[in-house]
Amino acid sequence: MRKMSPSLRKQQMQYLSLVLPGMIIFTFGLIVPMFLSFYYSLTSWDGMTVEKPFIGLGNYVKLFSDPYARNAWWFTIRFTLWNTIIQNVAAIFMAVALDSGIKGQKLMRTIFFVPCLISAVVVGFVWLKLYGNVLPALFKLMGLQGSLAMLLGKEETVLQGLLIANNWQWIGYWMLIYLAALQSIPSDLYEAAKVDGANAVRQFINITIPMLAPALTICIVGITTGSLKVYDLLVASTNGGPGRASTSIIYYTYSTAINGRQYGYGSALTISVVFALLLVAFLQVKVLKKREVQM
Numbered sequence: 001m002r003k004m005s006p007s008l009r010k011q012q013m014q015y016l017s018l019v020l021p022g023m024i025i026f027t028f029g030l031i032v033p034m035f036l037s038f039y040y041s042l043t044s045w046d047g048m049t050v051e052k053p054f055i056g057l058g059n060y061v062k063l064f065s066d067p068y069a070r071n072a073w074w075f076t077i078r079f080t081l082w083n084t085i086i087q088n089v090a091a092i093f094m095a096v097a098l099d100s101g102i103k104g105q106k107l108m109r110t111i112f113f114v115p116c117l118i119s120a121v122v123v124g125f126v127w128l129k130l131y132g133n134v135l136p137a138l139f140k141l142m143g144l145q146g147s148l149a150m151l152l153g154k155e156e157t158v159l160q161g162l163l164i165a166n167n168w169q170w171i172g173y174w175m176l177i178y179l180a181a182l183q184s185i186p187s188d189l190y191e192a193a194k195v196d197g198a199n200a201v202r203q204f205i206n207i208t209i210p211m212l213a214p215a216l217t218i219c220i221v222g223i224t225t226g227s228l229k230v231y232d233l234l235v236a237s238t239n240g241g242p243g244r245a246s247t248s249i250i251y252y253t254y255s256t257a258i259n260g261r262q263y264g265y266g267s268a269l270t271i272s273v274v275f276a277l278l279l280v281a282f283l284q285v286k287v288l289k290k291r292e293v294q295m
Helices: 006-040 058-065 067-099 105-117 120-141 158-183 187-195 200-211 213-228 232-237 249-259 263-290
Strands: none
Touching (some): 006 263, 058 263, 067 105, 067 158, 158 232
């Protein structure tokens, strides 16, 4: 076996020194806790006592029969679906508008992007005050009827109120991704389409959308997985209410494990969320990758 040269050995040690810290953090920050969560999910541990009674798959059986878990999943799924549709559609059209060469493009791009730099907790507090104080006072001053304060106070409308706040925060972020993708599309394609008599709508459908396929993959997967993990916004605005109308699966997991002292069952809920995230991301990437245009 040929001996490794000192220079090559030194180079490999340098690479290892760069990779090793990240591997250690990833292992002890994610992999080890996941295995521990799976172990705890097989027990009825309350998170406080030394004893961890083993109950096998009892927590997973309970998960499927728990009406509160079903309600939390139902809210999370609706929140995710609406977010994915609204944010993608709005971000694409906003990116197309900014890419058309309108005046003040840089200023508008900055204004749209700034909200995503704000913490979700701050966004929740801001929109809670807007719904409760600012907008009702503005409506009254303008002589308009209707109370936006009740958007977060009614079970029928809390989802709409949260969607408005969440979309306000994140549409600008995804818009920039689509804008970057739009600016990488060769102008020759549009010129050739014009020569063939294609109008703006035809160009958008036959050129813009197919060429945005890689960006669509990134944005759809990012929005979906992010929405499935919604928590901070709920803590700051609704606390999962009114009742349990805005309790997401992550919020329910936290309240069950920490507040309810059912750490074993909370771990089972965590495993179910991780499995759902991996499954959804895998299916989305597999389907969307097939539609991507190879440049």
